[in-house]
Every structure is written in structure tokens, then in C-alpha cells.
Amino acid sequence: MALFLAIDAGGTKTRCLLADETKILGRAATGSVKLMRVSEAEASSRLRAMLAEISQVASLSLGEVSHTCVGLAGLSIDAVREWAEREIGALVGGDLHLVGDEEIALYGAFRGGPGILIIAGTGSNIMGRAADGAIYQAGGWGPALGDEGSGFWIGQEALRAGFWAKDRGIATTLLADIGEFWGLKSLGEIVEMANVRPGPDLPALVPVIVRCAEAGDELAIAVLERAGVELAEQVALVALKMKESGGRRKIEAAYTGSILEHIALVRAAMIAALKTSSPSVKVMEGVVDSLEGALWRAREAGKLVS
Secondary structure, X not given: OOEEEEEEEOOOXXXXXXXXXXXXXXXXXXXXXXXXXXXXXXHHHHHHHHHHHHHHHHOOOHHHEEEEEEEEOOOOOHHHHHHHHHHHHHHOOOEEEEEXXXXXXXXXXXXXXXXXXXXXXXXXXXXXXXOOOOEEEEEOOOOOOOOOOOHHHHHHHHHHHHHHHHHHOOOOOHHHHHHHHHOOOOHHHHHHHHHOOOOOOHHHHHHHHHHHHHOOOHHHHHHHHHHHHHHHHHHHHHXXXXXXXXXXXXXXXXXXXHHHHHOHXXXXXXXXXHHHHOOOEEEEEEEOOHHHHHHHHHHHHHHHHO
């Protein structure tokens, strides 16, 4: 019996599953192992604990694994790749396939076929695979350079909108609610917190902003709708690149990430904007499971050597 290990190392959590050719044998999860967010020691400790748990849950030794696929951010950084190869290789048998976290989501959506993947969680990224296998991207440059429509972007833009409204005497609850969430008592403290370096956890503000929008705050609503529009612009750009390379007329798009999965206002605004800017793109219903994409990739690797 061949065994396959799939790992999705996301920005806020890490999930894994162990499976054979036909069924899933066990699952486990832990916090982030992303080296840009946690120390190497913490990442290694979490990864080892998760792998020990999945082995115990499935009552199987990870030394028996044939193929492992890991979706991990930051693979272009040598230290990240070396860490993953060292830590996983020490505990898991078989061949290791390291790919970007966005790539396993693309596998999860289209099983190696053409389509566009829209990622909007802590960060954001748009990736499209054309019929000839060529990959086209937009965004994904990190919070300082882009990540439009992401949790970080929404938190930052809500703060900017709050102070924009303050300067103009426009009513909004954004600053008051953000200040309460941060445990701050004055506008000056909010300014200090927002400008501290390294900065605060801006994606953590998203539930606050959503509550403001649900209560009818027009600025909060506008920030969330603009997040959807920003994502749509990136999708339209990737769709254009795919068409210019001789792609199909109709293009399917799938989405993943907490923002598009849980915030209907962002999702609806993105879909509405795409109907105008890129009507050939059809957004599929339901969120993509990146972990399933990693499993599909691991099993496909097994087929190639069998």
C-alpha cells in the first residue's frame, strides 16, 4: 500500500493529511510554520509535533510514506527550502515535492488543468494556468508592495479610511472600534500603534471591520467592496495574459483564503466587477481546499513512478 502525505503550510495555520491511493487515513493541524512569521525553532517544533500527531492518528510510520507534497510560501528563499527539506526529510520517507502554497491551491481547483486561482487571505495572489501549462501571475508581492484585497490590505485601508474621515468630519465607527479592539483609549495611541515598526497584526482587524460594515458603517462597507474590486482587477490582468497567449475564450476561476471564503461583501464585489471588466471569467462556487490539491499532486507523482 502506497502512502501519501500532503501538507498545506498557510500563513496562519498548517494542515496535513495522510492517505493511501483511495482514502484519507488521518488529519492533523498546527499553527503557522511560515519562517517569515515565526522563528525557525518555533516552526520546527510545530512541524514535528504535527507529524508525530498524524503518525499516531493513522497508526502508521511516516517512514513508509512514498510521496510527500508540501505547499509552502517563500520557496524562492534558499533558507526556507533548506529548512523544509531538512526537517521533513528527517521524519518522512519517500520523495519530497516542495511547491508554492498557491500552486497546491491551483491543483486543488483544476487538477492540473487550465484556470485562474484567486487567493485572498492574510495576503493575496492571482495565478492562472493556461491550456499549454504556462503560468501567469499578478500580485503576491507582499504587504509592503501589494497584496491588494488581502486581510492585511483591508486592515490598513480601514485605518486610512478612518483617519481620512476624521480629517473631513465624516461619521464612522472604524477608529473607535479598532481602538477598542486594540485596548487603546485615545486617537494618539491608535496613531502610535498603527505606525509602530514592526507593525501590528493588521489582518486581525478584519472581523472588526466586517462588524462595522454589518452595522451599516458606509466607510467599512466601501473598504470591503474596494477589496473585491482590487482583486477583480488582478484577475482581469491574468485573464488577459492567458488570452494573449492563445488561451480559451471562457476561463474558470476558483478562490481560496479566509477573505473570499468568509466575507460575502468582498466576494460579491469581486464577481460584480469581473462581469464588467472580464465577462469571459466565470467564478466557480465554493472555496478550494488547498490540502486536497497537495494530496492530488502527491498521488500524481506516485503514478509517474509506478
